[in-house]
Each structure stands twice: as C-alpha cells, then as structure tokens.
Amino acid sequence: VDSTFTTPYLIKPFELGADLIMHSATKFLSGHGIVIGGLLVDGGRFDWDASGKFPQLTEPYEGFHNLVFTEEFGPAAFISRARKEGLRDFGACQSPTSAFYILQGMETLGVRMEKHIANTRTIVNFINDNEAVAAVAHPELASHPDHEIAKAQLPRGASAVFTFEVKGGREAGIAFVNGLSLFSHLANVGDAKSLVIHPASTTHFRMDEAALRAAGIGEGTIRLSIGLEDPKDLIADLKAGLRAASKVVGDRHS
Numbered sequence: 475v476d477s478t479f480t481t482p483y484l485i486k487p488f489e490l491g492a493d494l495i496m497h498s499a500t501k502f503l504s505g506h507g508i509v510i511g512g513l514l515v516d517g518g519r520f521d522w523d524a525s526g527k528f529p530q531l532t533e534p535y536e537g538f539h540n541l542v543f544t545e546e547f548g549p550a551a552f553i554s555r556a557r558k559e560g561l562r563d564f565g566a567c568q569s570p571t572s573a574f575y576i577l578q579g580m581e582t583l584g585v586r587m588e589k590h591i592a593n594t595r596t597i598v599n600f601i602n603d604n605e606a607v608a609a610v611a612h613p614e615l616a617s618h619p620d621h622e623i624a625k626a627q628l629p630r631g632a633s634a635v636f637t638f639e640v641k642g643g644r645e646a647g648i649a650f651v652n653g654l655s656l657f658s659h660l661a662n663v664g665d666a667k668s669l670v671i672h673p674a675s676t677t678h679f680r681m682d683e684a685a686l687r688a689a690g691i692g693e694g695t696i697r698l699s700i701g702l703e704d705p706k707d708l709i710a711d712l713k714a715g716l717r718a719a720s721k722v723v724g725d726r727h728s
Contacts, residue, residue, distance in 0.1 A: 478502070478664070479633040483587040490627065493520040494552070501664025502634075504579035505586055509572045516553035531555060586666070589702050591631030596705040597698070597712070601638050606716040606723075608694070612636040634700040635663045643693040646719040647672040650696060653718025656703065656711035668701035668708055670715075694719075 475487040478498045487495050497503055499511035522531045523544050531551045534540035538558065543551035560566035595614065602610045610617075613624035613632035624632045640646050650672070651659055657670040661677055671677060674686055674693050683693065700708070 479635050480628065481583060481587060483584050484591075484628055484630050484633065488517045493517050498664075499576045500662070502587065502590070503583065503664075504576045505582065505664070505666055506575070506579060507660075507662050507665040507667075509575040511568055511572050511576050514553065514556060516550060518549045518553075520549060520552070522549070522551045528552075586702065587631070587634075590634035590700060593702070593705045593708065594631070594634040594636070594700040597700055597708060598636060600709050600712065604716055606641055606720045608639040608641050610636070610638040635697065637695050637697045639692045640694040640696055640716070640719045642719055642723040644672075644674050646722040647694040647696055648675050649722045650715040650719040653715040654711050655714070656707055657698070657715075663697075663699035665699060666702050668703055669699040671697050673697060 475492040475494070476496045477485065477487055478496070478501050481497070481502045494517070495513075495515040497513040497515075499513055500507065500509060503513070504511070522528045526532070528544075528551075531543045534542055535555075543555050547554040594612075598610060598612045598614065601607050602615065612618060613620050613628065615621065618624070640650050642649075651670055654670060657668045658665075659671065660669045661671055662669060673691050673695055674681075678686060678689070678691055681689065681691075686692065
C-alpha cells in the first residue's frame with residue numbers, strides 16, 4: 475500500500491490487512507518539500523515461503539554468497555533483501571541531514587495533518603459550490619465513487635490532495651494557474667505551503683486528449699495540495715484564479 479497521501483495519522487494499513495507500506499517521505503511525513511527520501515515498512519507477518527512464488531527469497535542467491543533469505547530472516551526476508559540490495563546496488567543510503575529533516579518533520583505530523591484536513595474541507599466546499607467548476611474529486615464528497623470506503627477507513631480525513639475540473643478546458647486551466655499568487659506552481663504535494671498544477675499542460679503534456687481521458691485527466695483538470703495557510707487567504711487566491719478561468723470562457727462567447 476502506498477500511504478504517502480494519508481500518512482500513519484489518517485490510516486494504519488497494517489490494521490486493515492496490508493503487508494507492505496510505502497511512503498514518499500518528501501511529502502507529508504517531512505512536510506516541507508526540502509528533502510528527498512522514502513520509507514518501505516514490512517509488517518513482518520507474510521509467509522514468503524508458502525506460495526512458492528518468490529524464488530528470489532526462497533532459493534539461494536548467488537549475489538549474496540548463496541544466502542536463502544527466508545531461511546536466514548523468516549518473515550523479514552523481503553525487507554532484508556530490499557535493504558541489502560538497495561544499499562549495495564543502488565546506493566540507497568540517506569544522508570544524515572535528510573534523515574534529520576524527515577525525523578524532525580514527523581514530530582509535528584499530527585498537528586500538521588489536522589490543519590491540512592481542516593483547510594482542505596473548507597477549500598473543497600468552496601470549489602464544489604463554484605459555478606466555474608465542472609466537477610470536484612475528493613473522497614469526502616458523496617459524489618466520489620470511494621466515498622463510503624473513505625468514511626469507513628479514513629474517519630480523520632481523506633488527505634489534502636485532490637483535483638477538480640475547471641470549465642473551459644486547457645486554456646481555462648492554464649489561466650487559472652496563472653491567475654494565482656499565493657499557491658505555488660509546483661509538481662510536488664504534501665508541503666506546508668499550498669501547491670497547484672495543471673497536469674494537461676505540464677506533467678502530462680505529451681499525452682493527447684484520448685490518453686489523458688484514459689488516465690482520468692481532463693483538459694481542465696487542476697490538482698491542488700492544500701497547505702497550512704489561513705483558508706481565507708487561500709479562498710481569496712482561488713477566487714482570482716477562477717475569475718481568470720471564467721474570463722477565458724467568456725471571451726470565447728463574446
């Protein structure tokens with residue numbers, strides 16, 4: 475399970491049956507977008523021997539002097555190989571400074587996530603009621619296909635990253651972003667500051683309309699990562715962006 479967007483504060487996947495959890499620690503865990511790092515956590519309950527589908531763990535591995543990881547490490551076979559190979563073959567050895575930033579960020583995780591969630595709920599409600607917006611995708615909205623699952627598994631909140639579709643397509647989406655001043659135009663998420671991106675013209679600009687649609691991305695899709703600022707300031711900024719987007723639509727019909 476990739477639990478980057480939810481963090482351990484919002485959900486504990488091991489309690490729901492997951493065996494492995496991944497996090498991009500660059501996001502909410504560290505909280506400030508100033509460090510590159512990740513976490514891989516093994517629940518230690520999976521029997522890697524039972525199915526016979528993991529020969530890389532159950533058979534001798536020549537690269538480690540014919541070590542059989544399941545014999546040596548039991549339920550920790552996978553995480554042990556991941557760590558050893560990561561260190562030896564890929565240089566996955568985090569700097570002390572990066573580790574310090576992540577650990578320091580995690581000390582305030584609960585406080586930050588509460589503010590992220592509170593701000594996000596305010597922003598989602600504002601955007602959902604705006605005439606310049608065609609649709610909003612957030613699990614706490616009853617219109618979302620995973621709303622019932624979110625209510626059951628994410629009672630504290632469903633993260634601070636969501637998308638919405640601005641009316642007017644690609645040009646309106648670009649105008650929306652250009653009309654903002656408080657939101658930072660960045661591809662990252664999970665930062666203390668609020669972030670925005672228009673995927674069709676940036677991260678996914680090489681994809682045609684059909685490919686975008688297949689990926690669940692519209693020409694006017696906007697992704698927001700809500701930060702810790704005063705929600706009144708965020709709403710004022712979003713109003714400016716939505717006015718800019720609406721002007722594009724209005725100019726077409728004038």
